[in-house]
Amino acid sequence: MIRLYIGNKNYSSWSMRPWVLLTQAGIDFEEKMVRFDSFEADSEFKKTVLAVNPIGKVPVLVHDGLVVSDTLAICEYLAETFPEEHLWPADKAARAMARSVCAEMHSSFGPLRTHCLMNVEADLAQQGLIVLRDQAGVRADLARIVSLWSGLLETSGGPMLFGDFCIADAYYAPVASRLRTYALPVPAQIDAYIDRLQALPGVRAWNDAALAEHDFVPMDEPYRSAR
Ligand SMILES: N[C@@H](CCC(=O)N[C@@H](CS)C(=O)NCC(=O)O)C(=O)O
Known part of the structure; x- marks a missing residue:
């Protein structure tokens, strides 16, 4: 097991x-x-x-x-x-691209990760406005994510980044979560992808369990002192 x-x-x-x-x-x-x-x-x-x-x-x-x-x-x-x-796409070129975007997630998006810590339960829309205003790196990360997802969805035709759900969607699920928590503005087709991603049973199950934790970990809460 x-x-x-x-x-x-x-x-x-x-x-x-x-x-x-x-x-x-x-x-x-x-x-x-x-x-x-x-x-x-x-x-x-x-x-x-x-x-x-x-x-x-x-x-x-x-x-x-x-x-x-x-x-x-x-x-x-x-x-x-x-x-x-079939956790990676079947097509070799799509598989190479899926690995590439997962590797990019590993090695990039430092500003977004630093200033918009994942926090499934919180509504940090006000903080999102401040971060967007003050952090050029977050603005650049957001622009890259929008362009990356838009290009992949256009090529695959959706509903997921490479057509069917694959590792790349699991990889970007926490990014989608952050975009929602901090209410970072995205075009309609990206918003629709986030909706589809968050509606997947696997993502819903994670988010529901996160909401049920009722825990408050101060080191992960730079913007709140309590829930
Ligand atoms: N590159 C690692 C990163 C893992 C990571 O940073 N995990 C965090 C929790 S989300 C952690 O365990 N941090 C403990 C620490 O930094 O000491 C991976 O892809 O798994």
């Missing part, structure tokens, strides 16, 4: 990706949620996660004695282990 270690669903954007992928694909797995108390060496979070893998971050996947960390490696492992689920 696959075991996936994740952080708080309200906050952990990296955890969301493989969890949504597994859930949406209907692959059976066991979830182990490790609460974010802090990321200090003596925190319960660090102690628990370090006992599983030396990187000390979530997500971590454990399967048949194998420990796989880092989201991209986990997604690749799942795609290889469950080829019948």
Whole structure:
């Protein structure tokens, strides 16, 4: 049985990706949620996660004695282990592009990640206005996301980035969540993609569970002191 270690669903954007992928694909797995108390060496979070893998971050996947960390490696492992689920697009060129946009997610969008932390439960529209006004990097990230998603949707014809749901949609689900939380303005076709993405059973299940957590983790809440 696959075991996936994740952080708080309200906050952990990296955890969301493989969890949504597994859930949406209907692959059976066991979830182990490790609460974010802090990321200090003596925190319960660090102690628990370090006992599983030396990187000390979530997500971590454990399967048949194998420990796989880092989201991209986990997604690749799942795609290889469950080829019948077609987690990457079947077409070679589309697959290369899907890998490319996932790698871009890993290596880019620093300003968006820094100034718009994922927070499924919160309404941070006012903060979104301030961030957009003050952070040129967030404006640039938003423009890139709009152009990236628009191009992919135009090429594939939708409803997902590469037609059918694939790893790339799971990868951008936390970005879509941020766009909603901070009410960042996007064109109508991007708004419609976000609606479709958030309506996927796997994404809905994550968001519902995030709302049910009723936890408040101060290190992930730069804009609020309470819920
Ligand atoms: N590149 C890693 C990033 C994972 C990551 O940063 N996870 C956060 C939670 S969303 C974490 O565990 N942080 C703990 C720390 O920074 O010490 C991946 O793709 O899985």
